[in-house]
Amino acid sequence: MKPYIALSAILVAMLLVACSARGEVRVVRQEIAVRLVPPQHLVVGESTLYLAPGAAGEFSLALNGAARLEAVRLDGRDIPFRREGGTLRLNLSAGTGERRVTVAYRCIFNDPAPERPVVTEDPSYGVNAVVAERGTYLGSGAGWYPEPAAPPGRRIVTVEAPAGIEAVTAGRRAVRETAGGVTTSVWEEEHPAEALSLSAGSYVVAERNVDGIPLYTYLYPENAVLADRYLEASAGYLRFYAEKFGPYPFEKFAVVENFFPTGYGFPSYTLIGGTVIRLPFIVHTSLPHEIAHCWWGNGVLVAYEKGNWSEGLVTYLADYLLEERKSARDGRDYRYRLLADYASLVSPGEDFPLRRFMGRVDPASRTIGYGKGSMLFHMVRREIGDDAFFGALRQVFREFRFKAASWDDFALAFSRASGRDMVSFMNPWLERTGGPRLALTDVERRQGGDGWLVSGVVRQVGDAFPGRVRVRVDAGGTSRDILVEPTRGRTAFTVDVSGPPERVTLDPEADTFRLLSPEELPATVNRIKGSMALTVVTSPGCGADRDTLALLLRSLGQAEAPLIRQDQLNAAALAGRDILFCGVPGTTGIRSPLPHGVSASAGTFVVDGTTYAGAGDMLFAVANRPDAPGRVTAFLHSLSPAAAGAAALKITHYGRYGVLVFSGGDNRVKETPPALSETSVVTFDRQVDR
Known part of the structure; x- marks a missing residue:
């Protein structure tokens, strides 16, 4: 879930930027009219592009290579063209005044949508475009309309479909009507910034207005009861982000249901799969994430050639910030989970610098781009303070609205807002892999005069990274924190406290991005997902049939894990491996x-x-292997094949947890047993040292 900006769209955007740099003919306005024919999986379209006065020379449009062209005209007259795969090339003769290029075409779109989707890191499930009775999804990279190299100055889209089939795309809804067995909607964009996607289905439409912004839900009848919940939540998040960053940049916001489980954020609407939209936590997780993308990623665009900052920033401003608003403890727990995810899911061979993140393609890339990126923004905020941090974000939004910004633009904005050189602070985190591996060592206490002195060393393995780490001393019911700036090797610290010291903790609030030691990692589902050496062992009471077990392993990214029966088991074969017992x-x-x-x-x-x-109960639990440090053992215990079938594919959504209970497919228990390590926590005994 939560793909937000599809990788195919990213690549298309980079291509369009490159084409634009070569001086393509400028499109002043584009009018797109499509008719959807679901029984035939067909789009019948015509698009007119109004060109700047005097436009001449080669003019290229992206259009699906399978589209059948019915007419290509310049100023109402047929003109020659040539096709090169998914590119339509025209040679415009010289002329004066505004020029019009019209392309009429038809194309079948019928990518197979999954009936029982297995969650993977491919947010599209392999579906780029489909027009079907179940619903329509036309992705921005599918070539479903003639797309110029750079977005036009203005765009109008008219969609016709059989009566009762409602369509939605970017922009303001100018017309919505049904007549003569046809439902028509017209959408107008004043500031097109990227390629278009379009969705349609037998939606029930609900709407309201918040501060002059039209809000809509386009939900299938079985989920229409959720409309008020999503409208109310959307209104709250729009107000929250507008107060923090500036006015909402688009003409409307809509929550649109998809017929397979996507989680996309498009300019002015989000597309969420029906099986996902029913989950009660989505309104508090995926929804604010997608709304934040309206400012960051869709409002301020991403200069992808310099790296994708948007997923890290939106994760921080939505997923994380909303946890922080609940309580300081919830914020701390979220940050710790990001560190644990990185240690669990990113092996050295899969690591890459944050600046090279483009979009998620596997658990490692997601953890780097979303998690490490989020932690970098958190560390910047800690360094410069809330006023400078959020002030810089407001400035970036004002300066780069509907324009592309890079990591460097954010670093300069943070520098200006704080009066500090944040470029030098951020660059090592952006350009190098990994992070510091920190540990407490040589920690001692001694009494002197009326107080106590705690001393110790923060040991760092590898190169130093910019930033400071907190060391906390608990003594007599109070705590004292100091900030230590680790250098390569050993950095000494001392702390004065008034009462007998009880405990010393490194990075107690999980404020610093660092590589957790295996002893610091909780036993979670993500440890199984990130395992590079997993063996699956089935016992006679497995409780899951072979197909369900295969789907579970695929959803965990472990489809290739060897599977053996318990009666074939020997301890030597499992030495140094993670184990999943069924x-x-x-x-x-x-x-x-x-x-x-x-x-x-x-x-x-x-x-x-x-x-x-x-019979509907199922347990999935993960524990550390006491006989193999750094390794875990997981247990799938289903009390019936039906229980496993109903819940197994949901386990991957609970990656941060170590104990899960499902009843009838519904989650009943989700817990994460704590993990403590002497590398980060030193506890003194009650005996007083002198």
Whole structure:
């Protein structure tokens, strides 16, 4: 879930920027008219492009290579053209005044949409464009209309479909009517900034107005009851972000349901799959993320040739900031999960500099672009303070609205707002892989006079990164923090406290991006997703049929993991590996305890004192392997094949958790057992040192 900006659209945008730089003919206005014919998977279209006065020379348009051209005209007269794959090339004769190029065409779009989608890092599920009875999705990179090299100055889209089929795309809705068995809508964009996507379906449309901005929901009948919830939440998020960054930049905002589980953020609307939109937490997670993209990624565009900053920034301003608004503890827990995800999902061979992030293609790239990017913005905010941080973002929005900005533009804005050189601060984090690996060592306490002195060393392995790390000393019910700027090797610190010191903690608020040690990592689903050495062991009581188990492994990115039966098991074969047991293991020779508070036997399991014995119940739990430091053991214990079928594909959505219980496919329990390590926490015993 949460793909937001598809990688194909990113590549198209880069191509368009490159073409524009070569001086393509300027399009003043584009009018696009399409008719959808779902039974035939057909788009029948005609587009007129109004060119700047005197336009002449070669003029290129992107159009699907399978489209059948019915007419290509210049100022009402047929003209010759040539096609090169998905490019239509015209040679415009010299002329005066405004010029008009008209292209009439038809094309079939029928990419197979998944019936039972398995969550992967491909946000499109391989669907670029489809026109079908179930619904229509025409992606921005599908070539469903003649697309010039650079967006036109203004754009108008008219969509006709069978009565009852409502369409939505970018821009202001100028017309919506049904007559003669046809439903028509007209959409007008005053500031087109990128290629268009379009969706249509048998939607129930609801609407309201907030501060002059039209809000819509386009939901299928079975989910239409959710309209008020999404309209109310959208209004709140629009106001929240407008107060922080400036006026909402588009003509409307719409929540649109898709018939397969996407999570896209387009200019002025979001497209969320029906199976996802029903989840109660989406209105608090995916929705604000997509709305924030209206400012960052769609309002201020991304200079992709210099790296994609938008996913890291939006993750910070939506997913993270809303947690921080709940409480300081929730904010801290979210930051720690980002660090744990990086340590779990990004192996050294998969790591790359943040500046090279373009879009997510696998768990490692998502964790770098979304997670590490978010942490970099957090560290900048800590360094320069809230006023300078949010003031700089407002300035970037004012300066780059509907223009492309880069990481460098943000670094300069932070520098201007704070009076500090934030370019030198940010560049190492952008240009180098990984991060610091920090640990506490040589921590001691001694009493002197009326107080106590705590001393120690922050040890760093590898090159130093800019920034400071917090060290906290708990003493007598109070805490004292100091900031240490680690250098390569060892950096000493001392802290004076009045009462007997009890504990010293490194980075207690998870404010610094760093590489967690294996001992600091909680046992979570993400440890399984990120495993480079997973073996799956099935027992007679597995409870999941082979197809469901295969789908689960595919959703976890472990489709190639070897699968063996318990009676084939030997301890040597599992040495140094992560293990996923399907069913409660019998005598295996492997020490594989369940997490604290969890027990299981044939036909039942217990979590935190609650017994589960229904046919619809399923447990998924992850624990550290005591006999193999740094490795984990996971347990899938389903009390029926139906329970596994209903819940198995949901496990990947709960990557941060280590204990999951589902009943009838609904999540009942989600917990993460804590992980503590002497590398980051040193606890003194009650005996007083002198």
